[in-house]
Amino acid sequence: MHNPYRDRDAQALWQLVKEEADAAAFAELHARFSAKLYALAFRKTGDSDVSEDLVQDLFVTLWVQKETLTIDKAIQVYLFSALKNRIISHFRKQLLHNSVSLDEVYPEALVTHSANVVQDWIQLREVQEVYLRELQGLPEKSREVFELSRSGLTNREIAEQLGLAEKTIEFHISKCLRVLRVKLLYMVGLVSALWLFP
Missing domain, CATH: 1.10.1740.10 (RNA polymerase sigma factor, region 2, helix turn helix motif)
Structure with missing residues (x-):
């Protein structure tokens, strides 16, 4: 049916x-x-x-x-953003209530040990705020393409949805990644930026 x-x-x-x-x-x-x-x-x-x-x-x-x-x-952008917030909250609860180490709750082994692991995870929230602020400063079309790419859609799906060439989609995403990486790496450092650009 x-x-x-x-x-x-x-x-x-x-x-x-x-x-x-x-x-x-x-x-x-x-x-x-x-x-x-x-x-x-x-x-x-x-x-x-x-x-x-x-x-x-x-x-x-x-x-x-x-x-x-x-x-x-x-809605797809909202869903993935809301999930990322839940993941951060999950890790924060583990850190606060179980006193586990950072590498136990963050399996991607690209994190530097810190004397204050709670602060490391609080910093993730700050990174998100910087990320959202810089994202709003991007050209409207580039921002739209980039947000759709972060929602899990493929470049082809985005191209079909927006009526653009797939190469144009790739250009917008590359441009956004370049700008955001520079801003985030400069402002908050490589470790925190890894969350947004796995």
Whole structure:
């Protein structure tokens, strides 16, 4: 049987969820993005159970708060941003309550040891603030392309969605990465920037 929701873009699905509490539209959003969200969570945590819990919590919250939640960006951009915030919160709770070492909770072995591991993770929040501020300073089209690329879409999918050539998409992404890397590496250092540019 044909699923009519598969032909709708993500933003239209979100509007159906928000305005009509459409469970089928919500299920389609979940089917469309849950695997990519899980992949991101697992890459950052290295724990399948934690990754599943974080993604499940994200979608439960999305459904429960659908009527009051205001999303000013593309729904896929919101989902990946919200998941990254949950991952940071997960690590912070581990650090504060379990006194585990930084390399235990951050499996990507590119982190320098610090005398204050809690401060290292608090700095991640500061990096995000710098990142968002610099992102807003980019040209509108470049910013749109870059945000879609961070949401898990391929360059081809972005090109089709925006009606642009794939080479143009690659140019915008490369330009944004170059500008943001320079700004972040200068302002907060290499270690913190690794989170945003894995």
